[in-house]
Amino acid sequence: WTFENPPLAYLEKEYGFKPDQKWLNSLRLAALRLGGETVTRGFCSASFVSPKGLIMTNNHCVRDAVSSTSQDGPGRVKSGFYAASYEDEYRLKTDNDGWLTVSQLNRITTITDRVNAGIAEGDDEATIKSKREANKKKILEEAKQKDPKLVPQVVSLYQGGIFQLYQYRVFNDVRLVCMPHLQTAHFGGDPDNFTYPRYSIDFSFLRAYEDGKPADTTEHYFKWKQGGAAENELVFVPGNPGSTERLNTKAQMDYQRDVKLPILLEMLTNRLNIFRKLIKQRPPLADHFRTQMLSWENGEKAFTGNIRGLKDPALMAQKVAAEKAFKARVMKDPKLAEKYGKLWEQIAEVAAKRRVQEPLSHFHAPGNSYVLNSALTIVRAFDPEESAEDHAEAQKELKTLRVGQENLISIPIFTDHVTRAHKWLSDNDPFFTKVMGGKGPTQFLRSMLRSRVLLDDERAALTEGGWEAIAKSEDVAIVAARELAKLIRADSKVSKDLDAKEDVYGARIAQALFATYGTGVSPDATMTLRFTDGRVKGYPCNGTLAPFRTSFYGLYARNAEFDNKHPFDLPEAWLERQDKIDMTKSVNFVSTNDITGGNSGSVVVNKELRVVGLIFDGNIESLHNDFVFKQDVPRSVSVHVDGIIEAMAKIYQADRVVKELIGE
Numbered sequence: 001w002t003f004e005n006p007p008l009a010y011l012e013k014e015y016g017f018k019p020d021q022k023w024l025n026s027l028r029l030a031a032l033r034l035g036g037e038t039v040t041r042g043f044c045s046a047s048f049v050s051p052k053g054l055i056m057t058n059n060h061c062v063r064d065a066v067s068s069t070s071q072d073g074p075g076r077v078k079s080g081f082y083a084a085s086y087e088d089e090y091r092l093k094t095d096n097d098g099w100l101t102v103s104q105l106n107r108i109t110t111i112t113d114r115v116n117a118g119i120a121e122g123d124d125e126a127t128i129k130s131k132r133e134a135n136k137k138k139i140l141e142e143a144k145q146k147d148p149k150l151v152p153q154v155v156s157l158y159q160g161g162i163f164q165l166y167q168y169r170v171f172n173d174v175r176l177v178c179m180p181h182l183q184t185a186h187f188g189g190d191p192d193n194f195t196y197p198r199y200s201i202d203f204s205f206l207r208a209y210e211d212g213k214p215a216d217t218t219e220h221y222f223k224w225k226q227g228g229a230a231e232n233e234l235v236f237v238p239g240n241p242g243s244t245e246r247l248n249t250k251a252q253m254d255y256q257r258d259v260k261l262p263i264l265l266e267m268l269t270n271r272l273n274i275f276r277k278l279i280k281q282r283p284p285l286a287d288h289f290r291t292q293m294l295s296w297e298n299g300e301k302a303f304t305g306n307i308r309g310l311k312d313p314a315l316m317a318q319k320v321a322a323e324k325a326f327k328a329r330v331m332k333d334p335k336l337a338e339k340y341g342k343l344w345e346q347i348a349e350v351a352a353k354r355r356v357q358e359p360l361s362h363f364h365a366p367g368n369s370y371v372l373n374s375a376l377t378i379v380r381a382f383d384p385e386e387s388a389e390d391h392a393e394a395q396k397e398l399k400t401l402r403v404g405q406e407n408l409i410s411i412p413i414f415t416d417h418v419t420r421a422h423k424w425l426s427d428n429d430p431f432f433t434k435v436m437g438g439k440g441p442t443q444f445l446r447s448m449l450r451s452r453v454l455l456d457d458e459r460a461a462l463t464e465g466g467w468e469a470i471a472k473s474e475d476v477a478i479v480a481a482r483e484l485a486k487l488i489r490a491d492s493k494v495s496k497d498l499d500a501k502e503d504v505y506g507a508r509i510a511q512a513l514f515a516t517y518g519t520g521v522s523p524d525a526t527m528t529l530r531f532t533d534g535r536v537k538g539y540p541c542n543g544t545l546a547p548f549r550t551s552f553y554g555l556y557a558r559n560a561e562f563d564n565k566h567p568f569d570l571p572e573a574w575l576e577r578q579d580k581i582d583m584t585k586s587v588n589f590v591s592t593n594d595i596t597g598g599n600s601g602s603v604v605v606n607k608e609l610r611v612v613g614l615i616f617d618g619n620i621e622s623l624h625n626d627f628v629f630k631q632d633v634p635r636s637v638s639v640h641v642d643g644i645i646e647a648m649a650k651i652y653q654a655d656r657v658v659k660e661l662i663g664e
Contacts, residue, residue: 001531002157003028004108004164005519011533015234017607026609027531029220031238032104034061034601036097039170040153042527045239046102046206047603049222049611050660053208053215054177055102057601058616059185062204063291066176068095078287079571080181082652086214089175089207102208103168104220105529106150114139115154115163129500132160139165157523159247160503161510166528171208171215178654179204180647181571182290187555189567190297194305194620196546196637198588199555201647202616203639205657222603224661225610228586228641229536231548237532237593237615237636239602241525244626247509250316250323251348253627257310259358265303266420268296274412302623309624319628329516340512347505350498357494359424364431364487367417370410371448372484374401375477378453379485382467386489398463403454406445415441434483444480451477525597534593536612539633541621549589549640552581573651580650586640589613595636596625604638613638 001007003024012018019027034057035042044061048054066081067073069092083089092100115135119128136154143152143165150167157164179185185202192198208215229235245253275293279286309315327344330336366373378401380386381394406414418441421431436444452458453475462469462478470478513521522530538548555570556578562568564575591604595615604613615638618625622634645661648654 001522001533002164003105003529003531004110006531007520007522010520015533017234019607023609026220027236027238027605028105028529030217030222030609031529031531031603032102033168033240033527033529035101035103036094037099037101037172038097039101039103039151039168041097042103042240043242045599045601045603045615047222047238047611048208048217048220049205049224049603051216051218051221052660053171053210053217054221054657054660055174055206055208056603056611056614057204057206058614059179059182059202059204060294060616061601062092062100062176062179062206063182063185064095065092065100066179067291069093069176074287076179077182077291080179080184080573080652081176082178082654082657083176084656089177091173091175091209092206099172100174100206101170101172102174102206103151103170105166106169107165107167109165109167110162111139111154111165112161112163125500125504126497128504136163143167153528155526155528157526158510158513159506159524161507161514162523171210173209173212175207175209177205177207178648178652178657180652181573183567183569183571184574184647186294187568187570188558190294190301191567193298194301194617194623196541196588196590196619196635197550197554198617198637199550199558200588200616201639201643203614203644203647222605222609222611224663225606225608225612225641226645226662228549228589229591229604229606229612231536231538233536233612234607235534235536235591235593235604235612236607237534237595237599237602237604238529239531239595239599239615240527240529241595241597241599242527244525244597246627246629247506247513247521247524248627249344249347249351249509250319251344251351253310253316253319255351255354255358256627257307259355261303261307261310263359263362263420263424265300265307267416268300268303270416270420271413272296272300274409274416278408278412301620305620305623306626309627312624315624315628315630318630326513326516330512333515336512336515340508340515343505343509343512347502347509350501350505353494353498357491357498359421360429360487361491361495363417363421363425363429364435364484364491365417366414366484367421368410368413369445369448370404370406371451371454371477372480374404375451375453375475375481376484377401378459378462379470379478379481381463382470383482383485384467386485401454401459403456405454406448411445414445417441418444430483430487435480435487437480447476451475453477532593532595532599534591534631534636536589536591537635538590539635541619541633546590548591549586552583552585552587552643552646555587556581556583577651581646582650585642585646587643588637589640590619590635590637592631592634593636594625594629594631594634596622596629596634599636611641613640614644 030048032046033042034044034046046055046057049056063077140152151170153166155164180201187200377397538546559570599615602615617637619635648658
């Protein structure tokens with residue numbers, strides 16, 4: 001649910017609880033979005049949990065930032081970290097977007113009419129998109145001038161049916177306070193990912209600073225609730241889900257099922273197999289690649305679950321029935337029928353074209369060839385056919401090019417890229433005939449060895465000579481890159497045209513939705529702040545019952561049953577201090593909150609707005625909720641507050657932070 005359209009009547013009917021505006025404001029202002037210096041590109045959720053700027057989020061939300069901030073960062077991710085004093089807390093960078101930031105949503109303004117200003121009845125899709133973009137740019141500029149202390153973002157809801165201006169207070173000095181061992185945070189690894197019962201201690205604490213001092217967040221933070229939530233208790237999750245596609249039509253979902261998701265799943269599965277083989281040959285590489293592989297394994301399982309849901313006859317029957325009912329209500333009203341009746345057919349036409357275009361856009365790429373990718377950067381930095389935006393991006397990348405060649409990673413990944421391309425593209429596709437010149441992947445990569453584009457003198461000659469020198473160059477990599485750049489431009493043009501059509505049709509579908517159902521249907525996720533309701537509740541699974549909570553008894557039992565072997569091993573500190581742990585304390589719990597689309601780092605609070613847990617995952621049965629929502633068995637999985645305190649006090653001896661959390 002959005003904060004601007006809270007479902008008050010539903011909450012009162014379902015739970016006998018009707019929050020007032022003060023409650024909603026408190027929920028909103030203590031919740032945060034984690035990101036980099038480009039504030040609108042958030043990637044996780046977080047929350048204030050003390051009056052001194054203390055922030056709670058997941059370990060997996062900050063491990064990349066910790067790794068990239070300092071040379072000993074990877075070691076801290078593996079072994080955990082605790083700052084014994086304020087002086088030991090240190091500022092974090094993201095891996096590719098400057099300093100780590102947290103954003104607090106301070107103001108919400110509806111701007112739909114302003115975004116659509118000047119759009120005429122006869123405007124085509126490209127014109128509509130262009131006018132909207134110009135209006136958005138003007139709105140953002142005005143917002144920055146009017147209140148320079150807040151960072152503005154134009155948010156599209158209901159696929160463009162509503163536009164909102166969100167304005168954020170940004171904290172750009174965010175420091176690491178505490179994080180557990182990687183293995184404890186990701187206990188069970190890929191086998192336990194998206195499963196339950198679960199035993200992951202996936203938390204981290206940060207702190208926001210202002211003017212070199214801990215930020216004063218006395219007005220807006222969530223207080224701790226020792227003991228957590230009881231079974232069947234009402235709980236809320238404020239957070240920033242990344243994306244869902246529930247408002248898509250059946251035709252759009254069929255395209256995802258048959259083309260887009262299978263291509264992505266193949267890529268991840270094959271890439272994981274390549275890295276597993278490499279690690280088997282060179283075991284010391286395991287630690288270096290572990291966090292990247294965890295991310296890929298997560299994606300592989302998620303895409304598998306998405307596809308399974310899209311192939312589920314019962315789920316898809318539910319989608320078809322809902323779409324038929326919606327369309328029937330539109331067609332029953334002559335005015336609505338005239339205005340919106342052709343939309344499903346128009347969207348189906350776009351989906352059909354995407355089936356053709358998606359493989360082209362995916363495989364017309366360097367495929368991880370280091371030399372070809374470098375040559376492509378040089379070409380796109382100077383090619384007059386490229387857009388100003390692409391020129392600027394390539395010019396920026398030019399500065400990072402270094403002498404190098406194909407390696408143990410790029411060679412098998414490129415070979416796999418070409419092998420998969422043969423499955424999805426025709427044999428006479430220009431990628432094979434012009435970019436690769438009819439060569440196989442091994443022969444093509446051998447030819448790249450003759451390229452001199454990464455030698456400083458050769459690269460300097462090309463960049464100083466500009467497009468004239470690049471266009472005449474006979475270097476094998478430059479020749480291939482010139483052809484590849486043409487394909488990428490052509491693909492981009494088609495994709496942008498399809499995007500424009502889909503944006504316009506999607507907005508019209510949303511308008512039809514409002515006309516028939518109002519705002520009783522929540523919009524798809526957009527990596528902006530929402531809240532979700534639910535109850536703490538177990539569920540039937542594997543022919544038995546899953547309890548609503550797990551305990552430290554289960555964590556140590558699972559470790560023992562697998563003989564402390566990875567990924568069920570525990571760090572030495574956890575084994576040495578096992579006798580200190582109260583084994584009855586809860587580790588994880590499940591609830592019916594809808595967190596599909598990615599709510600990592602979101603706090604779980606009770607109706608008194610006290611912290612009872614920290615979202616970190618969903619069960620495998622929840623993956624189809626990206627497309628069709630059900631609440632019977634899908635569950636969100638959270639770290640229990642007692643598990644966090646037990647780990648902080650008994651394993652990491654973080655008494656300073658424990659006292660801050662529980663208010664002593």
